[in-house]
Amino acid sequence: MNLKLFARENGTFGIRNRIAVLSTVACANHVAELIANSCELADAYTHPYGCDQLGPDLVLSFDMLYKMGIHPNVGAVVVVGLGCEEIDAKTLGEKISESGKPVLSLVIQEVGGTTKTKETGATFCKEMAAKLICQPRVDAPFSALTVGLECGGSDYTSGIASNPAIGVACGMIIREGAKAVFGETTELMGAEDILDELCELPETAEFIRNKILKVEQIALDMKVDLRGSQPSPGNIDGGLTTIEEKSLGGICKAGKEPIVDGLEFGQSVTKPGLSFMDTPGNDLAASLGICAGGAQVILFSTGRGTPMGFAAAPMIKITANQHVATVMSENIDVDLTSIIQGQISVEQGGQLLFDHLIRVCQGEEVVAEKLGHREFSLYRISPILT
Incomplete structure (x- = not known):
């Protein structure tokens, strides 16, 4: 199967053709937002970081902004900095421009x-938008696609309908030659045995187990109980009672596909098939890691309902909760309540998701895009020291 996608000079393909306005520091956020608001095709990538960061934490922030700049769904980039922060706007812009994309770097203290x-x-955004609108979609192999798998605001319907349907769609995606990636390490605790069986190689299983153990150890070192957040109060209200129950439902997103690789946060997804990425359970942070890995679109199940989108990639919202599908209908792309009602099978639900995914890849907007939900934030791994 071929898709009609936007070709990039570095050999990747995007399902969208937008302008990323990257803020290098919190002090530049407002200006980045003003620039993005001036152009319908532009999105502001703002965050509270970029200053007073050290070591690996600073490297991570720089790398994530860089990966947003070279993301396949981005056709042009504006980098906005203040001028006295650790992340230098010009350095970031120069590195992004190596991908062949048009880049403008602006330093507020220098521009005035x-x-x-x-x-x-x-002015730059308007010039770029005029060019991007005229850029045609071209034939691209299905293997050019990377799909993120995510869940948020889970409830009892997530594990018995939405996530299993995503698992079916995941299998269809992979059989067509594409790549898929899932994360949310904190939401895998208790499902280790299943993960072991799914992993192609023992070293991949060991990688995942070590990441789960690391999360558990961090909680112990902090003298906190993970049960305060896993499951969350919303998960409990939605019928989930334990971390294990939530994890067993979450892993259904993988379906029966073998896990071919284990990736660090934001590491590029390179192997055909299903990969695991070490990400937090937090929706924004998980989306950042998955999209930095190259995902152009995300299948996102939600039992409780969430309006969140993500700046770099369309997020297809899926629910099997009838109340959410009714009350938050404007925030849901695919209603799978018919699985719960016994009207269609999980396999048929997976086919619905796959068909919807194809339409989104070809240009159909998801509801989050229509409503202007293009959230973004960086992920910080070190405390604020200065």
């Missing part, structure tokens, strides 16, 4: 303040 920087960035 908020208004001048906004106007300069807005």
Whole structure:
């Protein structure tokens, strides 16, 4: 199967053709937002970090902004910095430009303040938008696609309908030659034996087990009980009672596919098939890692309902909870309550997801995009020291 996608000079393909306005530091967030708001095709990638960061934490923030800049769904980039932070806007812009994308780097202290920087960035965005709108989609192999698998606001319907349907769709995606990736390490505790059986190689199983143990040890070192967040109060209200129950439902997103690789947070997904990535359970942080890995689209199940989108990739929202499908209908792309009602099978639900995924890859907007939900944040791994 071929898809019609946007070709990039570095050999990747995007399902969207947008402008990323990257803020290098919290002090530049407002200006980045002003620039993005001036152009319908632009998105502001803002966050509270970029200053007073050290070592691996600083490296991670730089790398994640870089990977957002070279993301396949991005056709042009504006980098906005203040001028005195650790993440240098010009250095970041130069590295992104090596991918062949048009990049404008702006330093507020050099350009001359908020208004001048906004106007300069807005002019560039309008020029780029005129070019991006005219760029045609081209034939691309299905193997050019990487799909993220995620869940948030889980309830009892997630594990018995939505996630198993994602698992079916995952198998269809992989059989067509694409890559898939899932994460949320904290939500795998108690499912280790199943993961062991799914892993192709023992070293991959060991990688996943070690990541789960690390999370558990961090909680012990902090003298906190993970049961305060896993399952969350919303999960409990939705009928989930234990970490293990939540994990067993979450792993259904993998279906019966073998896990071919274990990846660090934000590491590029390179192997055909299903990969695991070490990410937090937090929706924004997990989405960041998955998209930094190369995912152009995310299948996201939610039993309790969530409106969140992500700046770099369309997020297809799925529920099998009839109440959520009714009350939050404007936030749901695929309603799978018919699985719970016995009207369709899990396999048929997976086919519905696969068909919807194809339409989104070809340009159909997800509801989060229509509503302007393009959230973004970086993930910090060190405390604030200065």
